[in-house]
Amino acid sequence: MAPKDQATIEDVARIAGVSIATVSRAVHSPERVADSTRKKVNQAILVTGYTTNAMARSLRMGRSNIILVLAPDIGDPNFSSTLIGIETEARARGHAILIGHTQNDPARAIDYLKYVTSHQAAGMILFTGRLPTGDAVSAMPLPPTVAAFEPIQDGTFPYVGVDDCAGGRKATEHLLAAGHRTIAFVGDTQMRIAYQRRRQGFDSAMDAARIPQENRIIINGDGTTASGQHAVELLFMRDQLPTAFICVNDTTAIGVMNALAARRYNVPLDFSVIGFDDVPQATYVSPPLTTIRQPRSIIGKAAISRLFDMIEKKEGAQAPTEQLIAPDLVLRGSVTSPKFSPDQ
Incomplete structure (x- = not known):
C-alpha cells in the first residue's frame, strides 16, 4: 500500500x-x-x-x-x-x-x-x-x-x-442512604472538567450529609483500570480504608473491584463500589456494577x-x-x- x-x-x-x-x-x-x-x-x-x-x-x-x-x-x-x-x-x-x-x-x-x-x-x-x-x-x-x-x-x-455534578451527587447519595460514612472518591484530576464536576457532586452530597473531611478519601486517577487498582493498593498501604468507593467512571470502578478481589475481599459485603457511565462491561463483572448511566x-x-x-x-x-x-x-x-x- x-x-x-x-x-x-x-x-x-x-x-x-x-x-x-x-x-x-x-x-x-x-x-x-x-x-x-x-x-x-x-x-x-x-x-x-x-x-x-x-x-x-x-x-x-x-x-x-x-x-x-x-x-x-x-x-x-x-x-x-x-x-x-x-x-x-x-x-x-x-x-x-x-x-x-x-x-x-x-x-x-x-x-x-x-x-x-x-x-x-x-x-x-x-x-x-x-x-x-x-x-x-x-x-x-x-x-x-x-x-x-x-x-x-x-x-x-x-x-x-x-449533568456530571448531578450524577456524582446521585451516586454519593445512594452510598450515604445505604449507611456508608467513610467513602473514597477515586479519579480526582485537573485534566478533565467532567471528572471535576463529578467530584463536585460528591462533595455536595457529603456536605449536605455533614460528613467531615476526614471521612472523605480523595485519590487521584486518570480514568483507567490501572488507576483504580492503584487506588486500592495505595489505601491498603496507608491503612486508610473506606467502606465504599465512588469511581469517576466504570473503567476505574472495574479496576477497584479487580484489586479488591485479588486481595480476596468480597464486593459488596466487604466494600461497596459504584461507577459512572454504564459501559457494556459493567453488566459482565461480578457482581454487576451499580453505576450512573449516561443517556448517550x-x-x-x-x-x-x-x-x-x-x-x-x-x-x-x-x-x-x-x-x-x-x-x-x-x-x-x-x-x-x-x-x-x-x-x-
Whole structure:
C-alpha cells in the first residue's frame, strides 16, 4: 500500500472488500450505501489514512453536508453509542458524518481542522474537550462547533452532555442512604472538567450529609483500570480504608473491584463500589456494577440538533451555553450496607 499520506481509493476498496465504485458512493453519497458496507468503508479509510483525502474530495465538490466528529478514542463506548444518535439525526437531514480519530495527538487534530476549514464543512462536533493550541489553529475560521461529553476548557463552544455534578451527587447519595460514612472518591484530576464536576457532586452530597473531611478519601486517577487498582493498593498501604468507593467512571470502578478481589475481599459485603457511565462491561463483572448511566443516544441527538440550529443561524444558537441532561442511577449488585454502623 502507498504511504499513509498517499493512500488511494484502491487501497480502501481492497481492505474493505468492495469495489472502487462502492467506496466512491460511500464517500460522496453515503445515503446510497448499506449501513454495513458504509461502516466497512469508513473503517478502511481510518486504517489507510485515506480519511483526509476523501474529506477533501467530497468537500471540493462544493457540498457543505459534511459533519466532522473529532474524537480522541473511537473505541470508547461513550463515543460509539453517542455516534448512533448523531448519525441518525444527521442522515435524516441529508448530512454525512466523517470521524476524525485524533488518538489524543494534537498534530492529527490540526490536520483534520485544516481540511474542515479550507473546504468549508457544515459543522463539527468535538469529543476531545479541547482544540489544539497555537497560531495555526487560532487563525482558522472554524465552522459551527458543538462540544459533547467533555466541555471545552475556556467555554468557547456550546456544550451538550450529561449533568456530571448531578450524577456524582446521585451516586454519593445512594452510598450515604445505604449507611456508608467513610467513602473514597477515586479519579480526582485537573485534566478533565467532567471528572471535576463529578467530584463536585460528591462533595455536595457529603456536605449536605455533614460528613467531615476526614471521612472523605480523595485519590487521584486518570480514568483507567490501572488507576483504580492503584487506588486500592495505595489505601491498603496507608491503612486508610473506606467502606465504599465512588469511581469517576466504570473503567476505574472495574479496576477497584479487580484489586479488591485479588486481595480476596468480597464486593459488596466487604466494600461497596459504584461507577459512572454504564459501559457494556459493567453488566459482565461480578457482581454487576451499580453505576450512573449516561443517556448517550439522547446526548448525540441533542448535540447534532444544536449544531444544526447553529448552521441554520437560529437565534441564540451560537451562545456558548450548556445543555445538561440528567443521568440515571442503575442499581445492580455492587452496593450494600456496610458491615458495621458508624457507631460501632
